[in-house]
Amino acid sequence: MSTLCVPSQVPSVAEDCEQLHKAFSGWGTNEDLIISILGHRNATQRKLIRQVYAETYGEDLLKALDKELTNDFERVVLLWTLDPPERDAYLANEATKKWTSSNQVLVEIACTRSPKELLLAREAYHARFKKSLEEDVAYHTSGDFRKLLVPLVSSYRYSGDEVNLTLAKTEAKLLHEKISEKAYSCDDVIRILTTRSKAQINATLNQYKNEFGNDINKDLKADPKDEFLDILRATVKCLVCPEKYFEKVLRLAINRRGTDEGALTRVVATRAEVDLKIIKDEYHKRNSVPLDRAIAKDTTGDYEKMLLALIGHEEA
Known part of the structure; x- marks a missing residue:
């Protein structure tokens, strides 16, 4: 569902x-x-x-833009002009370099893209940084975070709609058991979240809610200060309801004292x-204000x- 007005x-x-x-030529840049x-x-x-710009003027358009423009604009x-896989590679690389345990960009890229898109992003990462994304993620993270993030970014999930309901029941029970024991980073929890198809995870989490009365994310809120x-x-949200995840990122980006332009730019461009x-x-439903x-x-x-142009605002 694109908002772009072409x-x-x-x-x-x-x-x-x-x-x-x-x-770009003459006095000042014509931003409009x-x-x-x-x-x-x-x-x-x-x-x-x-492509044509480089052939015609012998310069990468991104370099020209970089010279002419500044700041958030x-x-x-630049993010918008990048090819989507290149953009993901660029954002992921930036996230590994500035890795903090509250940094959710890697989860976002690993879980809201289709298996094919994630594969293309990993290929773009190889081409641009002469390393693999898995390698950088493993190097810049540790402990439970590494245990979750490396398989997430290296995953190539099945993308069809077929669901195994017996499996969903078994794995919902398994998840509930492990979460009740506070074994949040145990192999089974990680395995289910990093390898199952989105449709299968959805079925498992529906089963979880029906069987145990709680949304899994409610049970994962046991300790609000626990960054893992x-x-x-975030992983669960990105896999099953990305629009709710992104709405929250936007809400926090806009409602802070002072805007988090980084997050706002990233969500709109991607x-x-x-x-x-x-x-x-x-966003409109949740905040009673149009985005x-x-x-x-x-x-x-x-x-x-x-x-405003990118979110399809009519006058932009």
Whole structure:
């Protein structure tokens, strides 16, 4: 459910490149022109623009943007212009470098992408950083976090809808047992969350709720200060209801004293062509304010204009 407004008549790629090149030349940068082009092109179109731009002007469009733009506006434009697998690789690499136990970006990438998308992100990671994502995650994390994150980022789940209900019952019971014993990082819990298909996990967690009366994430809240539990809850949420997970990330990003631009930029840039429409509905329902209004109130200038273009705000 993309929120992106792509014009019905898109100019030729050569024309887009010429306009972008024009936006960088002369006095000052024409930010509005950049937004009017890049903010209204889909992933395939943006990839072509980068290709043709490099062929025509002998420079990577990303380098040109990097030279011309600054701050939050620069970051959202750069993230958006990257091919989705490259973008995921870039975000994952950044997350391993600044790893803290409250950092959920790796879980987000591992659990909200399709198996194929995660595989492509890992390939892009190899190409760009000359290392594997698993290797970097293993190196920068330790203990229970490593035990969960390495299999999560290396997973290639089955992506079909087939579900084994007998298995769901058995594994729901197993999860309940382990969580009751506070054995949160035991092999079985990790195995189920890191290898089962999303449909299977969904069935298991429904079974869990029916059988034991509680949502699993309620039982994983036993100790609100436990950061490993926090990341386990994020894993479950990203696997079964990503729109609720992303709504919360946006809510926290916008409602803090001072905006968390990093999180806001990341969610808008990574979900605009995926499920941002559903996330917007979820946000409106939860906060009684439309997302575009919340963003407009909290951000300014070109950064605000670009975000609004990506979330499909009509006037952007």
